[in-house]
Amino acid sequence: MKQETAVAIHPLAQFAAQLQWSDVPEAVQRRTEDLWVDWFGSVLAGCKARPVASITRFALSQGPAQGPSEVIAHGASSSPMMAALANAAASHFAEQDDVHNGSVFHPAAVVFPPALAVAQQIGASGAELMAACVAGYEVGIRVGEFLGRSHYRIFHTTATAGTLAAAAAVGRLLKLTPAQMQHAFGSAGTQSAGLWEFLRTAADSKQLHTAHAATAGLMAAHLAQDGFTGAQDIFTGPQGLAAGMSTDSNPAKLTDGLGTRWATAETSFKWHASCRHTHPAADALQQVMREHGLAPADIAQVTCHVHQGAIDVLGPVVSPATVHQSKFSMGTVLALAARFGHAGLTEFDAEYLAPDTVMLREKVRMELDAEVDAAYPQRWIGKVTVQTTDGRQLHGRVDEPKGDPGNTLSRDEITAKALRLAAYGGAVQAAQAEAAVQRLWQVQAWPRVENLLA
Amino acid sequence: MKQETAVAIHPLAQFAAQLQWSDVPEAVQRRTEDLWVDWFGSVLAGCKARPVASITRFALSQGPAQGPSEVIAHGASSSPMMAALANAAASHFAEQDDVHNGSVFHPAAVVFPPALAVAQQIGASGAELMAACVAGYEVGIRVGEFLGRSHYRIFHTTATAGTLAAAAAVGRLLKLTPAQMQHAFGSAGTQSAGLWEFLRTAADSKQLHTAHAATAGLMAAHLAQDGFTGAQDIFTGPQGLAAGMSTDSNPAKLTDGLGTRWATAETSFKWHASCRHTHPAADALQQVMREHGLAPADIAQVTCHVHQGAIDVLGPVVSPATVHQSKFSMGTVLALAARFGHAGLTEFDAEYLAPDTVMLREKVRMELDAEVDAAYPQRWIGKVTVQTTDGRQLHGRVDEPKGDPGNTLSRDEITAKALRLAAYGGAVQAAQAEAAVQRLWQVQAWPRVENLLA
Known part of the structure; x- marks a missing residue:
């Protein structure tokens, strides 16, 4: 027919x-x-x-x-x-x-x-x-x-x-x-x-x-x-x-x-329990903190140098009202990563509105970066600039955030994550x-x- | 929560x-x-x-x-x-x-x-x-x-x-x-x-x-x-x-x-069993045929003066290959309306590829019309120009196709249509x-x- x-x-x-x-x-x-x-x-x-x-x-x-x-x-x-x-x-x-x-x-x-x-x-x-x-x-x-x-x-x-x-x-x-x-x-x-x-x-x-x-x-x-x-x-x-x-x-x-x-x-x-757009900057922040032995209290400001997609998706989330929304807040994710070394489900639930998180969150801003934007979406480069409370300006960078094919999880890590x-x-x-x-x-x-x- | x-x-x-x-x-x-x-x-x-x-x-x-x-x-x-x-x-x-x-x-x-x-x-x-x-x-x-x-x-x-x-x-x-x-x-x-x-x-x-x-x-x-x-x-x-x-x-x-x-x-x-975009022209064609006592054989060419939406939806259907597609063919719909006075489900099934339908279909073309396009979609004006085989140029027009609120169906017509x-x-x-x-x-x-x- x-x-x-x-x-x-x-x-x-x-x-x-x-x-x-x-x-x-x-x-x-x-x-x-x-x-x-x-x-x-x-x-x-x-x-x-x-x-x-x-x-x-x-x-x-x-x-x-x-x-x-x-x-x-x-x-x-x-x-x-x-x-x-x-x-x-x-x-x-x-x-x-x-x-x-x-x-x-x-x-x-x-x-x-x-x-x-x-x-x-x-x-x-x-x-x-x-x-x-x-x-x-x-x-x-x-x-x-x-x-x-x-x-x-x-x-x-x-x-x-x-x-x-x-x-x-x-x-x-x-x-x-x-x-x-x-x-x-x-x-x-x-x-x-x-x-x-x-x-x-x-x-x-x-x-x-x-x-x-x-x-x-x-x-x-x-x-x-x-x-x-x-x-x-x-x-x-x-x-x-x-x-x-x-x-x-x-x-x-x-x-x-x-x-x-x-x-x-x-x-x-x-790896982090948040929107993927936050991961490169979170890893870059941890990298610079490790390298310079920074504690959260040492941080005066963090500028995340990001691709346009991050600004489009995360930009509207200024003051997260729910746990879920906080996973789309660059400031919250970076604050949790800085405080706990990993922004996991447990950290979000317990700490996304904690005063220390909010204080750090407010110090984080995003800025469009030509290199990061041009590499995206093939590569998700993490780049941050940290102003310390003692006046230093430090740069953090990761070329592959944890979990990417070049920086992947082992089967033991996958099992542990699943459990x-x-x-x-x-x-x-x-x-x-x-x-x-x-x-x-x-x-x-x-x-x-x-x-x-x- | x-x-x-x-x-x-x-x-x-x-x-x-x-x-x-x-x-x-x-x-x-x-x-x-x-x-x-x-x-x-x-x-x-x-x-x-x-x-x-x-x-x-x-x-x-x-x-x-x-x-x-x-x-x-x-x-x-x-x-x-x-x-x-x-x-x-x-x-x-x-x-x-x-x-x-x-x-x-x-x-x-x-x-x-x-x-x-x-x-x-x-x-x-x-x-x-x-x-x-x-x-x-x-x-x-x-x-x-x-x-x-x-x-x-x-x-x-x-x-x-x-x-x-x-x-x-x-x-x-x-x-x-x-x-x-x-x-x-x-x-x-x-x-x-x-x-x-x-x-x-x-x-x-x-x-x-x-x-x-x-x-x-x-x-x-x-x-x-x-x-x-x-x-x-x-x-x-x-x-x-x-x-x-x-x-x-x-x-x-x-x-x-x-x-x-x-x-x-x-x-x-x-009223017609076809895409609504075909109805105004079909009614206008019937109007001019009634007014001038035309038979299908008297028609040399029909130009439908239509809104852009009709061209967008019907334009791609040049040579309908199925009954369903023929309901989006302006030429087929006008041919059936001209031949039978109504392009109904039965007419489509039995006649959409009949030689008389195809012959008439090939004589129909669409042309963007400024008045019709400006009125659309609030009003669906039907306007056609018919060239007759004896050289006349006739104009058909309806301002409300049958079934529209100003030209609606009675309850008896609705019952009959449903049955x-x-x-x-x-x-x-x-x-x-x-x-x-x-x-x-x-x-x-x-x-x-x-x-x-x-």
């Missing part, structure tokens, strides 16, 4: 549909497992948080009371869509999930939840799940890079490119043909949404964004499998994503090094989290993806 | 949260019932169509096997979200659902399905349902007007403003406070999505767009009821809807005549459709919203 105009298959759709786990170089396979375990910690940290609990209650009210897919740490299961909705919301709460610098995109939160939910439904193997997730990472990151900096000024790229990443991962699990994958991309991209406006009043939208992206992509992939068609050029068509939501899109990014450049392995782990996050979330017993993390490291060998928590 | 910055309540949120059925003037109440019955016909026309069937299968696979909400004409029920997903997809398939000219927005498809699903769940009365739907219409139309023509060039306003309309309707049913309604608007607006790119290859996205808007708005309202917060100025904030998706937004439109101007009653019924659509859809028996339509006219008196189909 449906006549279809013959169109070329986009190399990105072809790639996502045909990627095999055995095509992925071993180092990238291992890094994918690192990201997988790291993601699990973020889910456990966020799953009981108020906004996540709201989304989870909604998901459980709309899905079946039992289903093939795990609602992690809620002792519940439901349909894949509703499990993905809840788990994706949880993944992005603690601001500890991974980030790809060049695309300013948080892949884990929108890739693992829908892929896991569908893998549990269809009984996929662990290797199939991992291959699908690599497809999701490679697609989502390239879409984020394609949409560019102008997009990120208004749109939360994790939310928008996230629909494509989720569709790629789920589509790969469903064994879509390249043509079906292209339709899934069309259906996913036409649901791409997510505005930064919520930051201004510290609203809860961030978790809604990942939940939305995960489910929109999941739906797009299922529909494509059923013959439902989507726009054939959702990326660069005259009424497509770039036309509507970017002024500096770069189509070459969509296929950049497909199959040879593994964007998955470029993904960074988050710290699990303890923070308080949703599961320590022994249960530890057993699960040990199992998760073995994902590649799983004959069938079962519940992550026994 | 959550500290909230004090913000002003937007008058539109206030209005939507507090609207009572008794506040709605009687003529507007009656028109709302007209729109309700008219919508029902569209659902029955579309519910078995291939793309709608895909979305419905997906909805039923992700929701509970039984639930409080009717999946219309599928003999099925599920959760409100999944019923709304299926019913909203069905509403927008046949291109016969209503349209508000000034906003170029199709309210019925995104308002009635989520409101009905939630009304059935909570046992609302018919009057409560209708009041909620008026709230949805008034909000969605104003958001569409606010986003403006630049938005519509790339984005399907029914999809984008639709999330707000659905949130308003469901939020009213859930008795959200004005502050909660404002949060619901934030959560709905940050999910606003829908690109026109799919038209270029006649893809199925239109039904996905209404399905997405209905469920995103429904989710936003439920989350707001549960304390989940959204951006406080999703409309005009520096990283809000207008900033991201419009270059000619007009904030005054958001509150234009709230409570005195009833946008609901400005909504037009669709024609039901027969076309083939999902229910004629007697069943007739009984349902008769019941639907009584909605205001229903103590409790039950299934629409017995």
